[in-house]
Structure formats: structure tokens, C-alpha cells
Amino acid sequence: MxxxxxxxxxxxxxxxxxxxxxxxxxxxxxxxxxxxxxxxxxxxxxxxxxxxxxxxxxxxxxxxxxxxxxxxxxxxxxxxxxxxxxxxxxxxxxxxxxxxxxxxxxxxxxxxxxxxxxxxxxxxxxxxxxxxxxxxxxxxxxxxxxxxxxxxxxxxxxxxxxxxxxxxxxxxxxxxxxxxxxxxxxxxxxxxxxxxxxxxxxxxxxxxxxxxxxxxxxxxxxxxxxxxxxxxxxxxxxxxxxxxxxxxxxxxxxxxxxxxxxxxxxxxxxxxxxxxxxxxxxxxxxxxxxxxxxxxxxxxxxxxxxxxxxxxxxxxxxxxxxxxxxxxxxxxxxxxxxxxxxxxxxxxxxxxxxxxxxxxxxxxxxxxxxxxxxxxxxxxxxxxxxxxxIAHDRLLPKPQPSMDGVEMAENLSASVLMIGFGRFGQIVSQPLLAAGCSVSLIEADPELIRDSRDFGFKVYYGDGTRLDILHAAGAHDARLIIVAVNDGATAVKITELIKAEFPLVPVLARAIDRENAAELIHVGADFQIRETFESALVMGGQALAMMDVEETERARIIADVRRRDAERLDIELTGGLYDTSARSLILGNLPLKPAIVDATPQLPTAAAGEAAG
CATH class of the missing domain: 1.20.1530.20 (Na+/H+ antiporter like fold)
Structure with missing residues (x-):
């Protein structure tokens, strides 16, 4: 029919x-x-x-x-x-x-x-x-x-x-x-x-x-x-x-x-x-x-x-x-x-x-x-x-990375523990090393560890989501822990584990997006920053400069973008994603506004315009 x-x-x-x-x-x-x-x-x-x-x-x-x-x-x-x-x-x-x-x-x-x-x-x-x-x-x-x-x-x-x-x-x-x-x-x-x-x-x-x-x-x-x-x-x-x-x-x-x-x-x-x-x-x-x-x-x-x-x-x-x-x-x-x-x-x-x-x-x-x-x-x-x-992809076991030339994290001790040494962690480490800070680096990708060795970095193998690895990497003795892994869910899991086991150690975390930033704040991160946020603001400032926007006006616009972004993050935290008690705990113990708005220090007007542009 x-x-x-x-x-x-x-x-x-x-x-x-x-x-x-x-x-x-x-x-x-x-x-x-x-x-x-x-x-x-x-x-x-x-x-x-x-x-x-x-x-x-x-x-x-x-x-x-x-x-x-x-x-x-x-x-x-x-x-x-x-x-x-x-x-x-x-x-x-x-x-x-x-x-x-x-x-x-x-x-x-x-x-x-x-x-x-x-x-x-x-x-x-x-x-x-x-x-x-x-x-x-x-x-x-x-x-x-x-x-x-x-x-x-x-x-x-x-x-x-x-x-x-x-x-x-x-x-x-x-x-x-x-x-x-x-x-x-x-x-x-x-x-x-x-x-x-x-x-x-x-x-x-x-x-x-x-x-x-x-x-x-x-x-x-x-x-x-x-x-x-x-x-x-x-x-x-x-x-x-x-x-x-x-x-x-x-x-x-x-x-x-x-x-x-x-x-x-x-x-x-x-x-x-x-x-x-x-x-x-x-x-x-x-x-x-x-x-x-x-x-x-x-x-x-x-x-x-x-x-x-x-x-x-x-x-x-x-x-x-x-x-x-x-x-x-x-x-x-x-x-x-x-x-x-x-x-x-x-x-x-x-x-x-x-x-x-x-x-x-x-x-x-x-x-x-x-x-x-x-x-x-x-x-x-x-x-x-x-x-x-489909059957091949589901039944064949995942390839196991080679561990040749890779050392496990064991009995490390340094002022700063950095978890994750990809493109983000490599940049974050440079000011610390230039200032003479002792930094322990752990990473879960053996290939990345071997590549880093070629550039003079000593990186140890370690999974930051495991408590025994954190102890072996010296998390209990560190003055500061930086979570720089490239997966948002993993960053939240590591941060939550650290704040539960080492509550007095400050944690700085890399966020993937605004939702991930809110999750990191929720689990107790002392400071979080989205990996693309600051670079995007610098790009936007440069675009304004090339469009002949005045220096002081550029600084005002960038500051306004920061303020509105902070408000949106604040709304995300209070919009039912987390309960009130959790939010009160965050606001009671963390400088929420400075951590969001002042991700980079505010400079005088001229300097701010120069940095943005």
C-alpha cells in the first residue's frame, strides 16, 4: 500500500x-x-x-x-x-x-x-x-x-x-x-x-x-x-x-x-x-x-x-x-x-x-x-x-603506553607540586623556576614525559587522582599545589581529593570552561582560571587597539568584560547548580570575587591599556 x-x-x-x-x-x-x-x-x-x-x-x-x-x-x-x-x-x-x-x-x-x-x-x-x-x-x-x-x-x-x-x-x-x-x-x-x-x-x-x-x-x-x-x-x-x-x-x-x-x-x-x-x-x-x-x-x-x-x-x-x-x-x-x-x-x-x-x-x-x-x-x-x-574498538584492549625512560614519582619533596605538564603547565612553571622555587612535576602521559626530558625538564610519572601518588609526590609537604591537567573532570577530582586530605595546602587549578570553574570552586579550589580566558581578553584588547579604540576606553571595556563574566559565574554558582550550604561555605572561606575578577592584577590605567593591547 x-x-x-x-x-x-x-x-x-x-x-x-x-x-x-x-x-x-x-x-x-x-x-x-x-x-x-x-x-x-x-x-x-x-x-x-x-x-x-x-x-x-x-x-x-x-x-x-x-x-x-x-x-x-x-x-x-x-x-x-x-x-x-x-x-x-x-x-x-x-x-x-x-x-x-x-x-x-x-x-x-x-x-x-x-x-x-x-x-x-x-x-x-x-x-x-x-x-x-x-x-x-x-x-x-x-x-x-x-x-x-x-x-x-x-x-x-x-x-x-x-x-x-x-x-x-x-x-x-x-x-x-x-x-x-x-x-x-x-x-x-x-x-x-x-x-x-x-x-x-x-x-x-x-x-x-x-x-x-x-x-x-x-x-x-x-x-x-x-x-x-x-x-x-x-x-x-x-x-x-x-x-x-x-x-x-x-x-x-x-x-x-x-x-x-x-x-x-x-x-x-x-x-x-x-x-x-x-x-x-x-x-x-x-x-x-x-x-x-x-x-x-x-x-x-x-x-x-x-x-x-x-x-x-x-x-x-x-x-x-x-x-x-x-x-x-x-x-x-x-x-x-x-x-x-x-x-x-x-x-x-x-x-x-x-x-x-x-x-x-x-x-x-x-x-x-x-x-x-x-x-x-x-x-x-x-x-x-x-x-x-565497532566490535574491534570495544573488544580490543586500549594500547598501553611504553614506560621506557619514565621514572615513577617517589619520595619527592618541593615547595610546589605541579600535576600535569602539558602546554598549560609548561608555561606556568617558567616564572616559578625563574624565581628559584623548587617544583616537583608529575604527569600521566609517558610520551609527554620523554618529550619534556629532551628540553631539560625532570618530570615523574604519576596519576594525580590517586592518594598514594600524591603522598609519594610530596603533596603533604608542599606549600602550594598546581593542578594543570588538560581534562576538566580530572581536575575537579584531583582538587577534591587534595582538599579532603591536605586541607591546609592551597590549590591553584586550571579550568576548561565556566562550568568547570564553578565545579572547582565548589570542591574548594583556592584559585581557578580558565585556560583561554586571559589570552582571549588580551586578543580582544589587541583587536580594540587595531580598531583605534582609545587606551583608557580599552581598559574600561576589558574591565567590564571581567565584571560581567564574574557575575555570570556567580549566577552559575547560585542558580541551583549547588546547594546554599555549599555556596555559603565557599563564600565564607574563599575570596570569591578577587579570585574571579582579579585573575591578573589590575594595573594603572595606562599600564592596563598597554597590557590589554
């Missing part, structure tokens, strides 16, 4: 002009599903896939031809690769050549050999088994790139290695398609001249794109930049991406590879950031549309009719691919954690498998039914990937 009603509404809309219903449904499905799935911790990719399944031909039937959407949405992957290319300068890409052609080739070869065994074990001939397994080797660039971006791992060494493998897999589609044509019944009749012609066309396409990027693109953008027409620059950015993709497609290569090469060629251009800003909105929308299309293409009828075979294929392919990726990663020097994470991220089949299976079906290697089963296998594996990543 729902499908019939939707179809009727669509036909009615079409009769009165352009049919907006499919567009609205697509956008609405994404708007509802993606935030919901991210809120549940399942990730945006699974949200898109689920939304596509619901509105597709096997859900409410709003769309009857998901393949048409997939063809358009593949441009999202193309634009994603273009943006990645913008971040890859040629020198950086050249430095990755060993990972691309070494690590990448090793992983593709090992996976292809193992995955071919799945088809053979199920009783299929060698050639269909090889094509089926090799298609699953080609990882989903869209999913892996999206996950790496969400986890902010693209710029890390482990992320770059995954990108290198994906690039090799994109390159591999070309010889694989040629191999499919050769392995087809009668394929060996293809002449040597025809094969060399195909290779020459592909190389010619790459050379033409490189020459165009080297000598034409940057001058073109300079001319357009002088025109000062923003919409023309956006159109030019789209023209470059789609033109490069089309050039590669004409040469029998991957469209995504063409876009990537165009991005690399423009990576050292002065217009790189402008291009990235212009392409980003299109990339995000089309990549989401791609995942929606994949969800729509999941043929539930095929899955129901062949669920046992599909389950065996999904499990067999994913397990063997995971093992192969893990083994190759370890062989190339990755640690256990990185190897396992890479195997989980890349265990699924990818969008290029659809192209390979379609070509194999056209030349008679695969039947139409086998193509449908393999396509469903790929899509199910893509849908399982977010769940595997």
Missing part, C-alpha cells in the same frame, strides 16, 4: 512538472537515519545503507532502479579521491612508492590467492572462482576513506599505508579487466596488437592528464581568479574533477584514479585550498548518495533464495581476506594493533567489484544469477564493516 501511494504521488508530481519527491525522500532518509545511527554509535555509513534499504525497491519501493543512482553517486567517490590527491604532493607520493607497489601488490596478491580457494571449495571452476575472489579483493575506497576521515587517521602513518594500498587496488582494476577479457570463452583470440593498443591508450590518457595538469590547470585558475567570480571557480573545480575522471574512463582506467591524479597535479597550486572548499560540499552529498544507492541495490529476494551460499561466501571471503591482510601487514613491519585494525577496516569487498563482475558476466565467465549472488555478498560485507569496526 505504501509503495502504491508513493508511486501515485510521484506520478501526480510528474504530471505537474519536475518530480521532486525522489530528491526529498533521499535527503529526508539521510537526515533521519545518519544522525540516529551515529547517536547509537553505529556510524554514518551503516545509517546510509539502512536508509537506502528502507526506501529502495525492497523496502517502501520509492526507487525502482538503484543502479541509476549508483552511477551518479559514484561521483562522490571520484571527488573524495580528488580531495585526497590535493593532500598528496608529488614528492610525498613518490616517497610512498614502496608502500604502493610493495605493500599494495603483496596484499592484493595474497588476498587473490586465498579468496580464489573459496570458489574452488564450493565446487566452482577455477576461472569463475578466481574472478569472484579477485573482485572481493578490491576494498571499498568509499567506506575505508570515510572511516579514516571520521577517525582522523588519514594523515597518520597507518592511514597513509592504507591509502597506498587503496591506490594500488584502484590501479589493479585495469589489468584485472584485461585479464577477464583474456580468460573469457574465446578471450584468448584477442590479438597481441589489440592488447598493446589498450595499454597504449591507458598510458596515453595518463600522460595527457599529467601534461594538462602541469601546463594548463594552474594558468587557467589564475585567469579565472582575476575574474573574481566565485561561481565560475566552483564550476572550474567541478570541470577539472569530472574532466579528469572522464579522460581516465576513455582510456579504460578508473575514474577515481583520474580524479586522484588531477588532485595530485594541483596539490602544489596556490588554488589548492580554494578547490578543496569548492568540491567538499558536492563530495559529501554524493558520497552519502553512493551509500544510499548501495543500500537500495541490496536484493533481498536474492539473499532469501540463496542465503546459505551468500552467508558462506561472506564469512569465507571476509575471514580469509582478514587473515591475508593481517599476515602481509605483519610481514611488512606493522605492529599487532595496526595490522589487526587494517584487516578489520579492509575486510569488505568494494564498489569496483561490481564493475569486474559485470564485465565477467558480459563475456560469459559468470552467469546472471552468480553475478547477483556475488553482488549481494559484496553489499552484505560492506554493511557488516561498521559493525566489525
Amino acid at each position: 505504501a509503495a502504491e501511494a508513493t508511486a501515485e504521488a510521484a506520478s501526480h508530481a510528474a504530471a505537474h512538472g519536475f518530480n521532486l519527491l525522489p530528491v526529498v525522500v533521499l535527503l529526508g532518509a539521510a537526515v533521519v537515519a545518519v544522525p540516529l545511527f551515529k547517536r547509537l554509535g553505529l556510524g554514518s555509513v551503516l545509517g546510509y545503507l539502512a536508509a537506502g534499504l528502507v526506501i529502495g525497491p525492497f523496502g517502501f519501493g520509492v526507487f525502482s532502479d538503484p543502479q541509476s543512482i549508483l552511477h551518479v553517486a559514484e561521483l562522490g567517490v571520484v571527488m573524495f579521491l580528488f580531495i585526497i590527491g590535493l593532500e598528496m604532493q608529488p614528492s610525498r607520493l613518490w616517497a610512498m612508492r614502496g608502500e604502493i607497489f610493495g605493500l599494495g601488490l603483496a596484499q592484493v596478491g595474497a588476498c587473490a590467492a586465498l579468496l580464489t580457494c573459496v570458489g574452488l571449495a564450493l565446487g566452482y571452476p577455477l576461472v569463475p572462482s578466481f574472478v569472484s575472489g579477485t573482485g572481493f579483493v578490491l576494498t571499498s575506497t568509499a567506506i575505508v576513506m570515510q572511516v579514516l576521515e571520521e577517525r582522523r587517521s588519514l594523515a597518520l602513518p597507518k592511514g597513509r599505508r592504507i591509502v597506498a594500498i587503496l591506490l594500488l587496488e584502484d590501479l589493479a582494476i585495469v589489468p584485472l579487466l584485461a585479464l577477464v577479457a583474456f580468460l573469457a570463452p574465446g578471450g584468448n583470440e584477442v590479438t597481441l596488437a589489440e592488447r598493446f593498443t589498450g595499454i597504449a591508450i591507458g598510458l596515453g590518457s595518463i600522460l595527457a592528464l599529467v601534461l594538462a595538469g602541469r601546463y594548463l590547470l594552474d594558468p587557467m585558475f589564475r585567469i579565472l581568479g582575476k575574474a573574481k567570480a566565485r561561481e565560475v571557480m566552483t564550476a572550474a573545480a567541478l570541470f577539472v574533477v569530472l574532466g579528469a575522471a572522464l579522460a581516465m574512463q576513455f582510456g579504460g582506467l578508473s575514474m577515481a584514479m583520474g580524479a586522484f591524479l588531477a588532485g595530485v597535479l594541483l596539490s602544489e597550486s596556490s588554488f589548492r585550498h580554494q578547490l578543496e572548499a569548492d568540491i567538499e560540499p558536492f563530495r559529501g552529498v554524493l558520497l552519502g548518495l553512493f551509500f544510499l544507492g548501495v543500500g537500495m541495490a541490496l536484493d533481498l529476494a536474492v539473499i532469501v533464495a540463496n542465503w546459505q551460499l551468500i552467508a558462506i561466501c561472506v564469512i569465507g571471503y571476509m575471514i580469509l581476506k582478514t587473515l591475508a591482510i593481517y599476515a602481509v601487514a605483519r610481514l611488512f613491519g606493522a605492529n599487532n594493533r595496526e595490522a589487526f585494525e587494517r584487516a578489520v577496516l579492509m575486510a569488505q569487498g568494494g564498489e569496483f567489484a561490481f564493475v569486474l563482475y559485470a564485465a565477467a558476466t558480459t563475456v560469459g565467465i559468470l552467469t546472471i544469477e552468480e553475478n547477483a549472488i556475488l553482488t549481494a555478498t559484496i553489499i552484505v560485507s560492506m554493511a557488516l564493516t561498521p559493525l566489525m569496526i
